[in-house]
Structures are given as C-alpha cells and as structure tokens.
Amino acid sequence: RKEVEQDPGPFNVPEGATVAFNCTYSNSASQSFFWYRQDCRKEPKLLMSVYSSGNEDGRFTAQLNRASQYISLLIRDSKLSDSATYLCAVNMGWNGGYNKLIFGAGTRLAVHP
Amino acid sequence: DAGITQSPRHKVTETGTPVTLRCHQTENHRYMYWYRQDPGHGLRLIHYSYGVKDTDKGEVSDGYSVSRSKTEDFLLTLESATSSQTSVYFCAITPGGGLEQFFGPGTRLTVL
Numbered sequence: 001r002k003e004v005e006q007d008p009g010p011f012n013v014p015e016g017a018t019v020a021f022n023c024t025y026s027n028s029a030s031q032s033f034f035w036y037r038q039d040c041r042k043e044p045k046l047l048m049s050v051y052s053s054g055n056e057d058g059r060f061t062a063q064l065n066r067a068s069q070y071i072s073l074l075i076r077d078s079k080l081s082d083s084a085t086y087l088c089a090v091n092m093g094w095n096g097g098y099n100k101l102i103f104g105a106g107t108r109l110a111v112h113p
Numbered sequence: 114d115a116g117i118t119q120s121p122r123h124k125v126t127e128t129g130t131p132v133t134l135r136c137h138q139t140e141n142h143r144y145m146y147w148y149r150q151d152p153g154h155g156l157r158l159i160h161y162s163y164g165v166k167d168t169d170k171g172e173v174s175d176g177y178s179v180s181r182s183k184t185e186d187f188l189l190t191l192e193s194a195t196s197s198q199t200s201v202y203f204c205a206i207t208p209g210g211g212l213e214q215f216f217g218p219g220t221r222l223t224v225l
Contacts, residue, residue, distance in 0.1 A: 004155060032212050043203055043216040044156070087155065091212055097169050098144060099212050103155030 001026055004090050006104035013111055017078045021107040023088030024070040032091040033071045035062055037084045038106065044087050048073070078111045085109070116140050117217035119204050125223045132191040134220050136204030144207040145187040146171075146214065147179065149200040156203065162187055194224040 003026045013019045025033075032051050036044035048055050050071060054063040061074040071090075075082055085106040092100040116139045126132050136145060144163055148156040148171075158171030160179040168179050176198060178190045191198055204217040 008153075034213060041221075043219050046213055046215060049213055089214075097163050097167075098146075098161050099207075101158075101212075101214055103157075105153055105155045 002104075003027065003092065003102045004088060004104040006086075006088055006107045008105060008107060010108040010110050013078050013109070015078055015080060015111055015113055017111075018074065018076045019078055019109065020072050020074045021086055021088075021109075022070050022072050023090075023104050023107075024068075025090040025102075026069070027090070027092050028066075028069060030090050030092060033062070033064060034089040034091075034101075035060075035071075035073050036087040036089060036103075038087055039084050047086070075109075078109075080111050080113065083109055083111045115206060115215035115217065117204055117206060117215070119202075119217040119220050121220060122218065123221045125225065126194055127225050128195055129193050132194050132222065132224075134189045134202055134204075134222070136187045136189070136217055138185055138187075138206055140206075140208075141184055142206040142208055143184075145181070146205040146207075147177075147187065147189045148203045148205060148216075149173065149198075150203060150219075151200050159189065159202075194222075196224050198222065199224045 035047045037047045038044040050062045059076045087106045088104040118137045120135045146161045147159040157173045162168045162181045202220045205214040
C-alpha cells in the first residue's frame, strides 16, 4: 500500500459545481497535512495547510478524518480557473534530519463551461 | 513567490554525460530539497540539505549526488545520466520553523 494515495481522476465538473477529492494516508501518527495546486508544466503551489480537524479558505475546505485516515479537499462554486492537479502531502514525522513529507500522485480537476 | 530559481529550466542531454542542476534561494533558508516528479508518482525526494555541507539521502538517491557549499545554492549532479533520469526536477525550501515546503519553477531534463 502506498503511504499516500489519491484518485488520479480526472474529475470533470461544470462551472459552479461542488467537487471533493480524498487523500488516504497510511501513517496514523501523521499530524500535519497539505494540499497543493499544480498547473500544467508548473511547480506545485501550497493551497492549504491542515494541522487540526480542518481548514477553510474561501471556496476551499479541507477536512481531516483521523479515524479513517483520509483528508479531503472540497471546492465549492467551481471556476474554470480551478482546473489543475491537486496534490496531497502528508507529514510523516521527523526522519532523522528533516520532517518527511510524502506526496500523493495528484488528482486532476477539469472544470468546463 | 518562494524566492527560488532553478537553472537550467530545460535540458536535453545524452546517456552517460554528467549533468548539474542548480537551485538558488535568496532568503537564507536552512532546509533545501531536491525532488523528481514522474507521471503516476508523487514528488519523490532525492536528497535534502539542512545546512552548508550538511546533506543526506532521500528515497530515490541512487545515481544522484548533491553539494551545498553556500547557504543559497544547492546543486544536484547526475554523474552519468541515464534515460530513467528523464524527469522534472523541483527544488524546494522550508522557511525556518515551519513544516510547509515551497517549490522552485522546476527543471525539465530529457536524457536521450
């Protein structure tokens, strides 16, 4: 089993729709989680950090389910500009010299008119 | 903008040649990382650095070496490039005291 898993998609949704992605993780001791957005041929950009049960920023909500070991990203009122790949990253704890961050392979979102 | 630049941004090289990628940051961050990104895989850590001359291996370090002689520069070297090292390489930093990582613009490397 991979340490961090995401549904690759693509999720094809119309403008205005609400869409949610899940990210499952294997390490039950993980304490911090991150969502990144990556546009085609660009670097990942931090969208949201989650240190407790969840976080909200405008149309974006991240929720953590520790019992089932997954974190979700909810996007409300989707815009064309939300089309991108969304990467989940899970902090696996101190690994000798650094805080080990494991990335999922990403979920692709395509918002259409 | 994380204040990170990478050079070159694109490179095509031949199998067996040495290649060095450069990551440059301007804000004195202690932690720097090199990742590679391939289709179907998440970002995978190659090497990281926690200070000048302090480096260590990540999960996919075979065939790669790094050096950090100055705080601002972290170099990744492929001693003898192979086709399996065709990838997009990202440098990242962690600002002091935090857990988040911020990425540079990437280098697209093709090994023929």
